[in-house]
Amino acid sequence: MSESALFSRFAVRDVTLGNRIMISPMQQYMAGTDGMPNAFHAQHYGRQAIGGAGAVMTEALAVSPEGRVSWHDLGLWNDAQMEALKPIADALGAAGAVPATQLIHAGRKGSVGRPWEGYNPLTAADEARGAPPWTTVAASALPANPGWHAPVAMDGATIARTIDAYHEAAGRAARAGFRLLEIHAAHGYLIHSFLSPLSNRREDAWGGDRAGRLRFLLAVSEAVRAAWPSGLPLSVRLSCIDDQPGGWTIEDSIAAARALKLLGVDLIDCSSGGLGERTTTRLVRRQEGYQVPFAERIRSEAGIATIAVGLIRTPAYAEAVIREGKADLVAIGREALFNPHWALHASQVLGTDPGFEAWPSAWGWWLEKRARAARAPAA
Ligand SMILES: Cc1cc2nc3c(=O)[nH]c(=O)nc-3n(C[C@H](O)[C@H](O)[C@H](O)COP(=O)(O)O)c2cc1C
Numbered sequence: 001m002s003e004s005a006l007f008s009r010f011a012v013r014d015v016t017l018g019n020r021i022m023i024s025p026m027q028q029y030m031a032g033t034d035g036m037p038n039a040f041h042a043q044h045y046g047r048q049a050i051g052g053a054g055a056v057m058t059e060a061l062a063v064s065p066e067g068r069v070s071w072h073d074l075g076l077w078n079d080a081q082m083e084a085l086k087p088i089a090d091a092l093g094a095a096g097a098v099p100a101t102q103l104i105h106a107g108r109k110g111s112v113g114r115p116w117e118g119y120n121p122l123t124a125a126d127e128a129r130g131a132p133p134w135t136t137v138a139a140s141a142l143p144a145n146p147g148w149h150a151p152v153a154m155d156g157a158t159i160a161r162t163i164d165a166y167h168e169a170a171g172r173a174a175r176a177g178f179r180l181l182e183i184h185a186a187h188g189y190l191i192h193s194f195l196s197p198l199s200n201r202r203e204d205a206w207g208g209d210r211a212g213r214l215r216f217l218l219a220v221s222e223a224v225r226a227a228w229p230s231g232l233p234l235s236v237r238l239s240c241i242d243d244q245p246g247g248w249t250i251e252d253s254i255a256a257a258r259a260l261k262l263l264g265v266d267l268i269d270c271s272s273g274g275l276g277e278r279t280t281t282r283l284v285r286r287q288e289g290y291q292v293p294f295a296e297r298i299r300s301e302a303g304i305a306t307i308a309v310g311l312i313r314t315p316a317y318a319e320a321v322i323r324e325g326k327a328d329l330v331a332i333g334r335e336a337l338f339n340p341h342w343a344l345h346a347s348q349v350l351g352t353d354p355g356f357e358a359w360p361s362a363w364g365w366w367l368e369k370r371a372r373a374a375r376a377p378a379a
Contacts, residue, residue, distance in 0.1 A: 001351065001352060001353075001354060002350055002351035002352055004319060004347075004350045004351075004352045005020070005319060005322040005323035006019060006020050006021065006315070006318050006319040006322050006323075006330070006346065006350065007019045007020070007346075007347055007350065007352040007353075008020065008322075009054075010054065010328060010329060012233040012266050012267065012305065013230070013231050013232055013233045013266060014231035014232065015098055015179050015180060015231075015232060015233055016098075017054030017055050017098050017329070018054045018096060019052075019053070019054040019343065019347075020054060020318075020322045020328065020329050020330060021052075021053040021054050021055075021318070021329070021330060021332060021342075021343045021346070022053060022054060022055040022056070022057055022100065022307060022329050022330070022331045022332070023048050023051070023053045023055070023056040023057060023097075023331070023332055023333075023336050024057060024309055024331035024332060024333035024336070025057045025058065025059050025060055025101075025102040025182065025184070025237075026059050026333055026334075026336075026337065027059040027060055027069065027073060027074075028040065028041065028044060028059055028074075029069075029070050029072040029073065029114040029115065030044075030072060031072050031073055031074045031075070032072075033071045033072070033131075034075075034080075034081075035062060035065070035068070035073060035074055035075025035076075035077070035081055036074075036075075036080065036081055036084050037074055037081075037084050037085060037088060041074070041088060042087065042088065042091070045058065045088045045091060045092060046091055047340040048092075048097075048336060048340050049091050049092045049094070049095035049097055050095045050340075050341075050359075050360055051097075051336065051340045051341045051342060051343050051344060052096075052341065052342075052343035052344035052346075052347060052358050052359075053097055053332070053336070053342070053343040054097065054098060054329070054343075055097055055098035055099075055100045055180055055329075056092050056097040056098075056099065056100060057100035057101060057102055057180070057182060057331075058074070058085075058088065058099075058100070058101045058102065058178075059073075059074060059102070060073070060074075060102045060103065060104035060184050061073075061074050061075055061076035061081075061085075061101055061102065061103055061104065061169065061173070062074070062075040062076070062077065062104055062105065062106070063075075063076065063077055063103050063104065063105050063162070063165040063166050063168075063169040064077050064105065064162070064165045065077060066110065066134055066135070066136070066137070067104060067105035067106055067107075067110065067162075067165070067190065068106055068110055069104075069106040069109060069110055069112060069189075070110075070112055070113060070114050071131045072114060073104075073106075076101075076103065076169040076172050076173060076176075077165065077168070077169060079172065081172070082172040082173075082175055082176045083176075085101075085176040085177075085178075086176050086177055089101075089176050089177035089178050090177060093177065093179070095360075096358075098179050098180050099177060099178045099179055099180070100178060100179065100180035100181070100182065101173050101176075101178045101180075101181060101182070102181075102182040102183075102184050102237070103166060103169050103170065103173070103181070103182070103183055103184060103224070104184040104189055104190075105162060105165070105166075105189060105190035105191070106136070106189050106190065107136065107137060107138045107139075107151065107188075107189050107190030107191075107192075107193045108136050108137070108138035108142070108143060108144045108148070108149065108151035108188075108190075108193055108199075109136075109144050109148075109187075109188050109189055110134070110136045111133045111134050111135075111136050111149055112148075113126065113131075121133065121147070121148050121149050122134075133149065135149075135151075135152055136149050136151040136152070137151050137152050137153075137154045137158060137162075137190070138151035138152075138153065138154070138190065138193040138199065139153065139154065139190075139193045139194040139199055139200040139201075139202055139206065139207065139213075139216070140153050140193070140199060140200055140201040140202055140207070141153045142199055142201065144188055144199075144275070144276045145276045151193075153202070154206075159206065159216065159219075162190070162220075163216075163219050163220055163223045164223070166183070166220045166223050166224050167223040167224060167226065167227045168227070170223075170224040170227040170228045171227040171228075173228070174227070174228055174229055174232065179232055179233075180232065180233050180234075180235065181224065181228050181232065181233075181234050181235070182234075182235040182236065182237055182267075182269060183217075183220060183221060183224055183234070183235070183236045183237070184237050185217050185220075185236050185237060185238055185239075186237045186238050186239040186269075186271045186272075186274060187237075187239055187271065187273070187274030188239070188274040188275040188276060191216060191217050191220060192239055192248075192274070192275060193275075194206060194207075194213055194214075194215075194216040194217065195213050195214065195216075195217060195238075195239075195248050195252070195256070196213070196242050196247050196248045196275055197213065197246065197247065197248070198242060198244060198246060198247045198248075198275060199275060200213050210252055210255060214255075214256055214259060217236070217256065217260075218259055218260070218263060221234070221236060221260055221263050221264075221265055222263050225263055225264045225265070230264075233266040233267060234264065234265050234266055234267070235265070235266065235267035235268070235269050235307065236260055236265050236267070236268055236269065237268075237269035237270075237271055238253050238256060238257075238268060238269070238270065238271065239271055239272050239273055239274055239275070240253040240270050240271065240272050240291065240294035240298065241253070241272050241273070241294070242272075242273065242275050243272055243273040244275060244276075247275065248275075250294060250297060250298075253268075253270075253294065253298060254297065254298055254301045254302050257298045257302035257304050258302045258303075258304075260304070261302060261303070261304045265304070266304070266305060267304070267305045267306065267307055267328070267329070268295075268298050268302070268304055268305075268306050268307070269306075269307040269309060269331065270291055270292075270294040270295040270298060270306055270307060270308060270309065270327070271291060271309055271310065272291050272294060272310075286310075286311060287311065288311050288312070288313060288314075288317055289308065289310065289311060289312055289317060289321065290310055290311060291308065291309060291310035292308045292310075292312075292321055292326050292327065293326075295307065295308035295309075295321075295326060295327040296308075296325075296326040296327065299325070299326070299327060299328070305328040305329075306327045306328055306329075307327060307328065307329040307330070307331050308321050308326060308327035308329070308330050308331070309330070309331035309333065310333075312330050312331070312332060312335070313335050315345070315346035315349040315350050316349070316350075318330045318332075318346065319346075319350055344358055344359055354368075354371075355368055356368040356371070
């Protein structure tokens, strides 16, 4: 059997992942308008569960109805949703993956249609077919993109209520059986709208300098940590740079990571961009592992474990990211939609599971014989 960094264990608080691969959170936009999972989700997460990843993070769960991106997002704002998510967490755990989930409030990027239906702000035409637009909120009353809904700038009472919604949802995530929780503070959603100077023009305590713009993320993190069991790890996904002139920078992310670590956050999941979905000024070319340098800098300069994500496609590259100490985990997104057995295949490519023991026995027993037959000399 070969030695592999990618297939080494990773322990954080009371949780141990069997390898360094996490399935990245990916919204499916397939829920009913009640935010409840259905047969599609059971199948989708069932496929991911048996794919061999050390952790499988579900798509983002909205902390409140108005915190959804679309009418078809999953939610965790009530106990019925929590109960309905239990079988998904159970299935992930039973297959050997750490069941993980993510909390979102979409902020000014909410009230849109599904990506494959145009990803446009909802209009009167959508209302006529039963999917009315709703009033979105954000740090400031600035739309994410030209022509998008103008959000309402959150007042103090709305901020307090929203922090409480995160707290409540974190408690439900624990009761549903999830063992790793992530706060989605990236991709232009509500928390990111507070972080970036491009979207936060507030002049009160929730805006202004970096400390002011960080305040909402820190308050949410503190509230979530208080509801999330102390033995279980907490992650925060950041857009490490806005990728726009005058925006949030990697230095800002390093400062944020240091502050989050002090609040009991264990991992920083290092993404980027998305403040406005249709921005034209991109500073970073999208190539394999284009966001890995962010994970590497935050890991070394903030002294916190990191997750690298973004166009990590091949086992050899993922292995190198971990072996070279650039990140503690790699998150696999679209590759896992293409091939839900990505991690199992990676272990074959890297030679860490010659006996197919990581596979469900009902398949591994056959596949090991098949591999042996393929190696046997011709008679
Ligand atoms: C269909 C889809 C849905 C996504 N939903 C989420 C989400 O719920 N939360 C999140 O943080 N990122 C989300 N992302 C971003 C992915 O987690 C990941 O960061 C991104 O796809 C880059 O990784 P990849 O190149 O391996 O796909 C989504 C991406 C896709 C393709």
